[in-house]
Each structure stands twice: as structure tokens, then as C-alpha cells.
Amino acid sequence: MKTSVYLALLCVFTLISCQRVKDKTQETINAGGEAVGKSATEFIEGVSEGIDKTLEVKIAMSSDLKASGLSTGKYSISNNPQGGKDNLLTLYIIFDQDFKDIIYVKAFDKNGLETGRAKLEVEGKKGEANYYDFTFGKRVEIEYRSKIVVE
Template identity: 80%
Template structure:
């Protein structure tokens, strides 16, 4: 009787211990997986931010437009719905003075070679700001690390 009670208690203890070990192992695996997932996400975000910064095109505003009270803000480069790849520049212009003139945009690749031009009649009142779309030809592609001169 004592040996069967001892055997039953030993079996119950073993089963409970195995379940506890299994639960603890599962918790450890889940915590480790979560930590790895967070680290991987942070790594990927850091890499993509670094790529964005090194490959981003740069906007340069001419001194002439600055004296006429124009500043730039955000810009985007997209595919033109009429055809072409990365040939539509949307530029946010800020008017510190009244302005009504034609604005010219030239694009230079990373080697300093001109790749395209566009022009647009731009009108704005002092204190206003707006987005303007500069459309380039279908063969123009505003590449990474391009320099965009606004005159």
C-alpha cells in the first residue's frame, strides 16, 4: 500500500513538474521571440531610414526666388499618370511676398548631368502656401540622389 501510494504521488509530482517546465519553457520562448521581433523591426526601420537619407533627392532654391519671397517645404516624386516613371515633382511652395511668375525646375543626376526641365506658372499671395505639380517628359526619371534646382 505504501509503495502504491508512493508511486501515485511520484507520478502526480512528475506530471505537475513536467507541466510547469513545459509552461516555463513556452513563456521563455515567447519572450525571446518577442525580443527578437522587436530588435528585427528596429533594425529594419533604421536601415530604411538610412537608405532614405542617402538616396533622397535634394531641392535647391535659387537666390533669385528667395529674394522674391519664395520658400520650399515638402516635396514628393511620383509617376506621372500620363506616363513615365518618377517624372512628376510635387513641390510645396511658401509665399512670403505676393508672387506671379513662371518657375523653372531643372533636374541633375548624381553625376551632375542635367536630365530634365519643367516650368509652371505659379501665383500666390503673401502668407499663402500650396502644392504645385511640375510635370517632366515621359523619358525623364528623377533618380535617387538627384539635385533639383528651382529657379
């Protein structure tokens, strides 16, 4: 009888110990998986940021426009709804002085070859800022690592 009780207690302790080992193992796996997931995410974000910096378009504003109180902020390049691929430049323009004139924009590829031109009449009062759409021809494609010159 004593042997049966000891054997039963031994089985209970063994089962409890196994469950505890299983729980600790699962916690360790989860913690390790979380660490691997964080590392992978940081790696992917770093690669993405590196690609963005390498492929981004450079915007250069002429000294005449700067002297007229203009500066640029955020920009985006998208497909023109009227046709073409990556041929619509949306540019945020900031006015430090009153301004009303036609602005010309030239696009150059990564080799410095001109690929297109656009113009738009722009008007703004001192202290204002707004987004302006410069539409290039249907065959113009503003490529990665291009340069945009605003004159």
C-alpha cells in the same frame, strides 16, 4: 497500498512539475523571440532610413526666389499619368510674400548632368502654401540622388 499512494502522488507531482517547466520554457522562448523581433525591426528600420538618406533627391531653391519670400516643404516624385516614369515632381511651396510668376525647375542626375526642365506659373498670397505639380517630359526620369534646382 502505501506504495501505490506514494507512487500516485509522485506521478502527480512529476506531471505538475513538467507542466510548470513547460510553461516557463514557453515564456522564455516568447520573451526571447520578442527581443529578437524588436532587434530585427530596429535593424531593418535603420537600414531603411540609411537608404532613404542616401537615395533622396536634393531640392535647391534659387536665392532670387528665396528673396521673393518662397520656400519649399515636402515633395514627392511619381509617374506622370500621361506617360513616363518618375517624371512628375509635386512640390509644396510656402509663400512668405505675395508671389505670381513662372517657376522653372531643372533636374540633374547624381553626376550633375541636366536631365530635364519643367516650368509652371505659380501664384500665392502671403501666408499661403500649396502643392504644385511640375511635369517633365516623358523621357525624363528623376533618379535617386538627383538634384532639383528651383529658379
